[in-house]
Amino acid sequence: MEEGRAERRRRTEAPSHTQGGPRRAGVMTDVHRRFLQLLMTHGVLEEWDVRRLQKHCYRVHDRTAAVEELEDFINNINSVLESLYIEIKKGATEDDGRPVYALVNLATTSVSKMASDFAENELDLFRKALELIIDSETGFASSTNILNLVDQLKGKKMRKKEAEQVLQKFVQNKWLIEKEGEFTLHSRAILEMEQYIRETYPDAVKICNICHSLLIQGQSCETCGIRMHLPCVAKYFQSNSEPRCPHCNDYWPHEIPVFDPEKEREAGTSRATKRSLRSRQH
Amino acid sequence: MPRGQKSKLRAREKRRQARCEIQALKEAQATAAAAGESPSACALSGGRSAAVTPRRPQGAASSTSADAALSGTDSDEGARSQDEGSPRSSKGSEVSHRDPLNKKVVLLVQFLLQKYQKREPISKADMLKFAIKKYRHQFNEILKRASEHMELAFGLDLKEVDPIRHCYTLVNKLDLTDGSMHEDENMPKTGLLMIVLGVIFMKGNCAPEEEVWEVLNMMGVYAERKHFIYGEPKKVITQDLVQLQYLQYRQVADSDPPRFEFLWGQRAYAETSKMRVLEFLAKIHDTVPSAFPSWYEEALRDEEERARARAAARARTAAMASARARALASSFSHPK
Numbered sequence: 001m002e003e004g005r006a007e008r009r010r011r012t013e014a015p016s017h018t019q020g021g022p023r024r025a026g027v028m029t030d031v032h033r034r035f036l037q038l039l040m041t042h043g044v045l046e047e048w049d050v051r052r053l054q055k056h057c058y059r060v061h062d063r064t065a066a067v068e069e070l071e072d073f074i075n076n077i078n079s080v081l082e083s084l085y086i087e088i089k090k091g092a093t094e095d096d097g098r099p100v101y102a103l104v105n106l107a108t109t110s111v112s113k114m115a116s117d118f119a120e121n122e123l124d125l126f127r128k129a130l131e132l133i134i135d136s137e138t139g140f141a142s143s144t145n146i147l148n149l150v151d152q153l154k155g156k157k158m159r160k161k162e163a164e165q166v167l168q169k170f171v172q173n174k175w176l177i178e179k180e181g182e183f184t185l186h187s188r189a190i191l192e193m194e195q196y197i198r199e200t201y202p203d204a205v206k207i208c209n210i211c212h213s214l215l216i217q218g219q220s221c222e223t224c225g226i227r228m229h230l231p232c233v234a235k236y237f238q239s240n241s242e243p244r245c246p247h248c249n250d251y252w253p254h255e256i257p258v259f260d261p262e263k264e265r266e267a268g269t270s271r272a273t274k275r276s277l278r279s280r281q282h
Numbered sequence: 283m284p285r286g287q288k289s290k291l292r293a294r295e296k297r298r299q300a301r302c303e304i305q306a307l308k309e310a311q312a313t314a315a316a317a318g319e320s321p322s323a324c325a326l327s328g329g330r331s332a333a334v335t336p337r338r339p340q341g342a343a344s345s346t347s348a349d350a351a352l353s354g355t356d357s358d359e360g361a362r363s364q365d366e367g368s369p370r371s372s373k374g375s376e377v378s379h380r381d382p383l384n385k386k387v388v389l390l391v392q393f394l395l396q397k398y399q400k401r402e403p404i405s406k407a408d409m410l411k412f413a414i415k416k417y418r419h420q421f422n423e424i425l426k427r428a429s430e431h432m433e434l435a436f437g438l439d440l441k442e443v444d445p446i447r448h449c450y451t452l453v454n455k456l457d458l459t460d461g462s463m464h465e466d467e468n469m470p471k472t473g474l475l476m477i478v479l480g481v482i483f484m485k486g487n488c489a490p491e492e493e494v495w496e497v498l499n500m501m502g503v504y505a506e507r508k509h510f511i512y513g514e515p516k517k518v519i520t521q522d523l524v525q526l527q528y529l530q531y532r533q534v535a536d537s538d539p540p541r542f543e544f545l546w547g548q549r550a551y552a553e554t555s556k557m558r559v560l561e562f563l564a565k566i567h568d569t570v571p572s573a574f575p576s577w578y579e580e581a582l583r584d585e586e587e588r589a590r591a592r593a594a595a596r597a598r599t600a601a602m603a604s605a606r607a608r609a610l611a612s613s614f615s616h617p618k
Contacts, residue, residue, distance in 0.1 A: 041561070
C-alpha cells in the first residue's frame with residue numbers, strides 16, 4: 001500500500017549515522033514553511049482543505065514544482081519538526097470519519113496551547129467539562145452538568161452566565177463541539193490532547209477496539225463492553241449482513257453507520273443519519 | 283481514506299517511542315533540577331497529574347550538578363555546531379540526557395510560536411520567565427538555537443526591535459522574498475485602518491461611507507465624536523489616510539445629495555494584502571480566515587497574483603541585469 005511505502009521510506013531516511021545533514025531531515029522549502037504557517041493559524045483542518053492549502057502553497061512559492069503526494073509532503077515536514085517535539089498529526093472526526101489534520105505538541109503532558117489563550121478559571125472549566133465528557137457513557141456532557149460545577153473552579157469566581165460564554169468560546173476555537181445543549185470534544189482537542197488524556201485519566205479513558213485510539217463517541221458491545229468509533233464500525237462491518245462483536249462474537253446490537261467519504265462535504269445528510277443513530281447507542 | 287492497520291501500528295509505535303523519549307527527557311530534566319515545568323504546561327495538570335510537580339528543594343541541592351552537566355556539554359556544543367543545519371534528532375534520547383538546553387530550546391520555540399500567532403511582541407523577560415528559567419545564563423545560546431529552528435522549519439525570523447528594552451518580534455520571511463513587502467515597519471499600527479480596509483474588502487472592494495460608519499459605530503468610533511485614541515475619526519479616514527494613500531475617498535457617481543464611498547489606496551495594496559486584512563478580521567471574531575469562504579477564496583487568489591507579479595518582476599530584473607552584463611562584456615572585448 002502506498003502508505004506502507006511512505007512509512008518505510010521515512011524510516012530508511014532516519015539516521016543510523018551520527019553525522020547530520022539535509023538527507024536525514026528531509027527537505028524543507030518555502031512551500032512547506034508556508035503550509036506550516038497556515039496550518040498553525042487554522043488549528044485544525046479537514047483533508048480537502050489541507051490539500052487545497054498545499055496546492056496554494058505550491059502556487060505561491062514554487063509554481064514549477066510537481067505537487068508532492070500529501071502523505072510524503074507531511075512526513076517530510078514532520079521529520080524536520082521531530083527535534084522540536086511537534087508534528088502534523090492526522091486523525092478523523094468521530095461522528096463521520098472525515099480525516100483531519102492538526103499541528104500538535106508532543107512534549108507536553110497537558111494542554112499548553114490552550115493555556116495561553118484562556119484564564120486560569122476558564123482552563124479549569126474546560127478541565128471539568130473534559131472530565132464529565134470522559135466519564136460519560138455517550139461522550140457528551142450536558143451544559144447543565146458543566147455549569148453546576150462553576151462554584152468549584154480555581155481562580156477568579158465565574159458566574160454561570162459567564163461560563164456559558166466561555167463554553168461558546170471553546171466551541172469557536174474548536175476545542176469543544178456543541179450538539180443540542182450537550183458538549184463533546186472537537187477532533188482538534190482529541191488530536192492535541194490524546195496523550196494528556198490517556199496519562200491523566202487512565203482508568204476512565206475509553207479506547208477503540210479497532211484502531212486503539214482514544215474514543216469519546218462510539219458504539220459499545222452490550223455483552224462484553226468493548227467500544228468502537230462509528231467510522232471504525234462502518235469499516236469493520238462493511239457489507240457484513242450479520243455483524244458480530246469482534247471480541248465476544250455476540251450479535252452487534254447497533255445500526256451500522258454507512259459513510260461515503262466522497263460526500264464528506266454534505267454534512268447535512270450525515271448529520272441526519274447521526275441523529276437517528278445516537279438515540280440507539282449505549 | 284482511513285489508514286491501513288499496519289500504518290496505524292507503525293504510527294502507534296512511533297508515538298510510543300516518542301513518549302518514552304519524552305519520559306527520558308523529563309527524568310533528565312528532573313535530575314538536572316530544572317525545577318517545575320513552565321506554567322503553561324502545568325495549566326490543566328494541576329489537579330490529577332502526578333508527573334509534573336515542581337521540586338524546588340531538590341533544585342537547590344543539585345544545581346551544582348546541573349552546572350557541571352552544562353559545562354560538560356560545551357565541548358559537545360562545539361562539535362555539534364559544525365553540523366550547522368542538522369536538527370537534533372529525537373531518536374537520540376541519550377543526547378537529550380546530556381543536553382538539558384535542548385528541552386529549553388523546544389519550550390522556547392513553542393512559546394515563540396504562540397506569540398507569533400497572537401501577533402504579540404516578545405520580551406526577553408517573558409522568554410526567561412516562561413521558557414528558559416534556570417538557564418538564564420545560557421539565554422543567548424538557547425535563543426540562537428531556537429531562532430535557527432524558527433527559520434528553518436517555519437520561515438520566521440526573530441528580530442530584536444528594541445535592544446535597550448530587549449524586545450523582539452517575529453517577521454515572516456516568506457513575505458519578504460524580494461524585500462518588497464515591509465508591511466509591519468511602514469504600516470501605521472492603526473487598527474482603525476485595518477478595520478476600514480476590511481469593510482471595503484467585504485463589500486466587494488468598494489464600500490459606501492454609511493456602511494463604514496455602521497461598523498465603526500459598533501466599535502464605539504463615531505464621526506462627530508472625538509476618540510481617545512484616534513482623535514477625530516472622520517478626519518483620519520477621509521483626509522489623513524487618504525493623503526497617505528492608504529484609502530481612496532470619492533463621491534458616488536451622480537449622487538444627489540452627494541454620497542461617498544471608500545476604496546483601498548495604492549499604498550494599502552503595496553503594504554498589506556487581502557489575506558492579512560482577513561486574518562486581522564478573523565482574529566477579532568475569534569475565528570480563522572477560512573470561516574469566510576468567499577473572501578478566503580478571493581484572498582487566496584490575491585496571494586497567487588502577487589506571487590506571480592513578484593516572480594515576473596524578478597525575471598525582468600534578472601533579464602535586465604544579464605543584458606547589462608552582456609553589454610559591458612561586449613564593450614570590453616570589442617574596444618571601439
